Amino acid sequence: MILLLFMMMLLIWGNPCGCCPDDQKAALLEFKSLIFHGNSSFRGAENGLSNWNASVSCCEWSGVYCHFHRHQFIIKELQLRGSESQLVETGVSADVLTPLFRLTSLQLLDLSGNYIRGKIPPGIGNLTGLQGLYLSHNYFTGLIPPGLFSALPHLQELRCDWNSLEGNIPIEIGNLTNLELLSMDGSKLSGEIPATLLQINKLKYLSLQGNLLSGEIPSVQNMTQLVVLELENNFLSGEIPAWLFESSTMESLFLGRNNLTLTNANQMAPKSAFYQLSLISCNISSDGIPIWLANQTDLAVLDLSSNRITGNFPRWLAEQPINELVLADNLLQGTLPPELASNGGIQTLDLSENNFEGEIFLNRGTNETNQSGYSMLILSDNIFTGSLGTHISNMSYLFYLDLSRNQLSGEAFVFLCQRSYSCPEYINLSFNTFHGNISISSGKAYSLKVLEVAHNRFSNIYLPQYLEELQLLDLRENRISGEIPACLAQISSLQILSVGNNFLRGPIPSNLSNLRSLQILDLSDNKLRGRVPNHLGNLRGMIHAPPDSPILGFAQINNPIDSAWVSGPSIPTPWFEVFWKTHNEGLPNNHLGLYTLLDLSNNQLSGEIPNSLGKLRSLKVLNLSHNSLTGPIPASFGNIKELESLDLSHNNLSGDIPESMGTLLQITNLQLSDNNLSGQIPTGSQMDRMNNPYSYANNDARLCGMQILKPCNDVAITPTQEAAPRGGPERDEGLWFSWMTASIGFPAGFVTTVLGMYGFGYFHHDPKLRRRRRMMKRRAIGF
Numbered sequence: 058m059i060l061l062l063f064m065m066m067l068l069i070w071g072n073p074c075g076c077c078p079d080d081q082k083a084a085l086l087e088f089k090s091l092i093f094h095g096n097s098s099f100r101g102a103e104n105g106l107s108n109w110n111a112s113v114s115c116c117e118w119s120g121v122y123c124h125f126h127r128h129q130f131i132i133k134e135l136q137l138r139g140s141e142s143q144l145v146e147t148g149v150s151a152d153v154l155t156p157l158f159r160l161t162s163l164q165l166l167d168l169s170g171n172y173i174r175g176k177i178p179p180g181i182g183n184l185t186g187l188q189g190l191y192l193s194h195n196y197f198t199g200l201i202p203p204g205l206f207s208a209l210p211h212l213q214e215l216r217c218d219w220n221s222l223e224g225n226i227p228i229e230i231g232n233l234t235n236l237e238l239l240s241m242d243g244s245k246l247s248g249e250i251p252a253t254l255l256q257i258n259k260l261k262y263l264s265l266q267g268n269l270l271s272g273e274i275p276s277v278q279n280m281t282q283l284v285v286l287e288l289e290n291n292f293l294s295g296e297i298p299a300w301l302f303e304s305s306t307m308e309s310l311f312l313g314r315n316n317l318t319l320t321n322a323n324q325m326a327p328k329s330a331f332y333q334l335s336l337i338s339c340n341i342s343s344d345g346i347p348i349w350l351a352n353q354t355d356l357a358v359l360d361l362s363s364n365r366i367t368g369n370f371p372r373w374l375a376e377q378p379i380n381e382l383v384l385a386d387n388l389l390q391g392t393l394p395p396e397l398a399s400n401g402g403i404q405t406l407d408l409s410e411n412n413f414e415g416e417i418f419l420n421r422g423t424n425e426t427n428q429s430g431y432s433m434l435i436l437s438d439n440i441f442t443g444s445l446g447t448h449i450s451n452m453s454y455l456f457y458l459d460l461s462r463n464q465l466s467g468e469a470f471v472f473l474c475q476r477s478y479s480c481p482e483y484i485n486l487s488f489n490t491f492h493g494n495i496s497i498s499s500g501k502a503y504s505l506k507v508l509e510v511a512h513n514r515f516s517n518i519y520l521p522q523y524l525e526e527l528q529l530l531d532l533r534e535n536r537i538s539g540e541i542p543a544c545l546a547q548i549s550s551l552q553i554l555s556v557g558n559n560f561l562r563g564p565i566p567s568n569l570s571n572l573r574s575l576q577i578l579d580l581s582d583n584k585l586r587g588r589v590p591n592h593l594g595n596l597r598g599m600i601h602a603p604p605d606s607p608i609l610g611f612a613q614i615n616n617p618i619d620s621a622w623v624s625g626p627s628i629p630t631p632w633f634e635v636f637w638k639t640h641n642e643g644l645p646n647n648h649l650g651l652y653t654l655l656d657l658s659n660n661q662l663s664g665e666i667p668n669s670l671g672k673l674r675s676l677k678v679l680n681l682s683h684n685s686l687t688g689p690i691p692a693s694f695g696n697i698k699e700l701e702s703l704d705l706s707h708n709n710l711s712g713d714i715p716e717s718m719g720t721l722l723q724i725t726n727l728q729l730s731d732n733n734l735s736g737q738i739p740t741g742s743q744m745d746r747m748n749n750p751y752s753y754a755n756n757d758a759r760l761c762g763m764q765i766l767k768p769c770n771d772v773a774i775t776p777t778q779e780a781a782p783r784g785g786p787e788r789d790e791g792l793w794f795s796w797m798t799a800s801i802g803f804p805a806g807f808v809t810t811v812l813g814m815y816g817f818g819y820f821h822h823d824p825k826l827r828r829r830r831r832m833m834k835r836r837a838i839g840f
Contacts, residue, residue: 077130085115107119134163134165135166138168138170151177154173154180161183166189166190167191169195176198177192179205181205182205182207183208184209188212190209193219199223204229206229206231214237216240218264221244228253230254230257231256231257238261240263243268245269247269248271255277258281260280261282266291267289274295275298284308288315290315294317295318297317302327313339323344325347331356334358338362343365343367344368358381359381363386364386366384370384370397375396376396378403382403393415393419406435416441419434419452432455434457440463444466444468465490466491489513491513495515495518503525504526506529515532518545524548526550527548528574531555540563540566552574562584565662572596575598583660585657587664588662589681593669594667594673596655601675653673654679655676658704661684665687672696677723680703687711690714701725705729707730707732710729714729714736714738719741720741728752730751732755734753748763
């Protein structure tokens with residue numbers, strides 16, 4: 058008894074306050090000071106590390122977890138997961154991490170989501186006892202240090218996804234023999250998948266999707282415990298190795314959007330029992346859906362889109378309770394089997410871009426086996442006919458509905474979005490022959506974000522007074538008549554409004570300027586009269602368009618499938634077609650900051666163009682053509698520095714083209730024909746390149762300039778021109794010579810825009826957005 062008491066006293070004396078060692082506390086305090094040094098704007102650090110001070114044991118600090126070891130407390134885990142709401146965008150240099158590398162007792166280090174920039178510090182290798190290392194969602198760049206893998210023999214989980222890492226995956230990664238989870242997706246890693254990686258027999262979760270990896274998937278492997286393999290969105294090629302379908306442990310396999318091939322898909326007999334299977338664009342050419350999938354009774358996600366699968370929708374597949382079924386962009390045909398209507402397990406169904414026909418009978422609502430019905434229903438680009446019935450209204454949890462580009466008819470809004478029925482967040486009924494009124498009940502439209510009903514026969518629209526979430530309203534090419542509905546000016550959240558090509562009359566209401574978020578306004582091809590309202594110059598979305606702005610906020614839409622292992626249904630990014638510069642063009646809505654447009658063309662507008670339009674500094678396309686506008690071109694247009702396309706043709710404009718137009722550095726399309734313009738065409742870096750004579754055709758004979766090969770010294774000088782001389786004949790000859798000898802290439806503004814569009818993924822489809830799979834959840838602290 059005395060001996061036991063003596064031992065307890067030793068334990069207490071060894072660490073009387075339960076404090077962490079002084080050297081570890083000093084390292085953490087030094088780390089905190091480096092974060093704040095020279096940058097007082099880190100509000101997140103101030104909040105997340107507010108109780109990091111010397112008067113408190115560091116074992117009680119936020120994100121610090123201690124363990125009693127050999128008569129003292131030592132720091133075992135450091136969880137500093139950040140969040141976007143806590144940190145500013147400037148980030149912090151990786152150099153501030155140096156003090157943390159003295160915490161050699163660490164077993165878990167979580168620095169994810171903190172905008173750390175720079176290379177991954179090799180000093181992490183000092184933490185030889187690490188079992189979990191999380192560096193995701195930062196700005197780490199450069200190569201992965203090869204020595205890192207040799208120095209961390211106990212590492213079990215490594216997450217460094219969603220950074221900007223480059224180069225090959227080091228072959229030394231095979232030294233991590235205890236690794237169970239590896240996630241490196243969403244970076245710029247290239248080269249082949251090292252064979253040493255597939256020799257780690259304890260690996261259960263491997264994700265390398267969204268990189269630049271190439272070559273074939275290694276055919277030799279020793280991963281006997283692999284459960285999840287994600288290789289989507291790379292440049293892998295060759296035949297998909299058979300071992301991926303013969304593993305008894307494999308549950309989730311994602312191979313889509315590569316250059317892979319799966320031949321003889323119908324002859325396979327996989328041993329794997331899949332829970333998720335994605336074979337998008339895997340060059341599957343088969344007559345019908347592979348029959349072996351009928352034996353995959355645990356399948357929750359199946360994506361076979363963008364292949365060359367033919368045949369009908371099989372009855373056996375219609376009976377399987379798959380949560381997410383995507384067969385888009387194939388060659389399937391025929392009618393949908395009636396079993397599909399009674400299948401209560403399918404939450405997401407995407408059959409778009411096929412040749413399905415017949416009526417849509419999906420009479421599903423809440424019942425004992427299905428408490429929600431469909432959450433996403435995408436049947437666009439088929440040949441479906443008939444009308445929408447009560448089966449649509451019974452889908453009480455439907456949040457995404459796309460029936461566009463079919464041959465559907467009838468009155469769509471008799472059942473859709475009415476008082477006793479729910480209203481999806483996204484509705485696309487475009488390119489059908491629906492008619493009647495667009496009528497939405499206020500009680501069910503509170504969550505409506507997108508309404509696209511273009512190219513139908515709707516005759517009027519009735520919207521509730523307050524739609525706080527509606528961001529895109531596309532009513533183009535219908536039969537809506539009368540004045541512009543007053544309800545449209547009340548939807549302050551609108552970013553895109555298009556009512557072009559209808560039968561609207563009367564004036565443009567000035568209260569449209571209340572739409573403070575509006576960035577695309579298309580009122581073209583109607584019969585609108587009167588003046589262009591001065592108040593349109595107050596459209597704040599065209600004055601200060603936010604760069605990189607996601608149009609619809611789909612990042613905030615909750616994924617209807619909530620599971621740690623289920624990827625969740627992809628949410629297609631809506632596209633919106635406008636007359637962009639010189640032709641119709643589909644604009645991806647990922648980054649609305651790239652696109653701001655005001656189109657009032659092909660109406661009966663009159664009077665002068667208001668100077669206030671020059672305040673729309675972020676406007677990229679302005680089209681006022683084919684009206685009866687008079688007076689001069691406002692000199693304020695020179696303030697629209699982002700302007701790329703200006704079309705004022707087919708009006709009655711007069712006077713000189715303002716000199717300020719020569720300062721527009723982004724303009725690549727200028728149409729001023731069929732007016733009464735005169736004087737010298739301004740010069741400037743971009744105006745010198747606007748040399749298409751058809752752009753200035755049918756104007757006053759006194760219009761001159763090098764752009765139309767008409768020297769101004771051959772034109773009679775008007776009194777206005779005498780008051781503002783341009784330098785006389787000698788200057789004209791100099792300009793003429795410089796233009797004739799200039800190298801005419803791509804306009805600088807056009808190149809800048811195209812490069813920007815490449816950067817934002819405009820010319821290729823964005824990778825399929827999938828729910829982040831988390832092996833463990835940790836609270837956000839950040840610094």
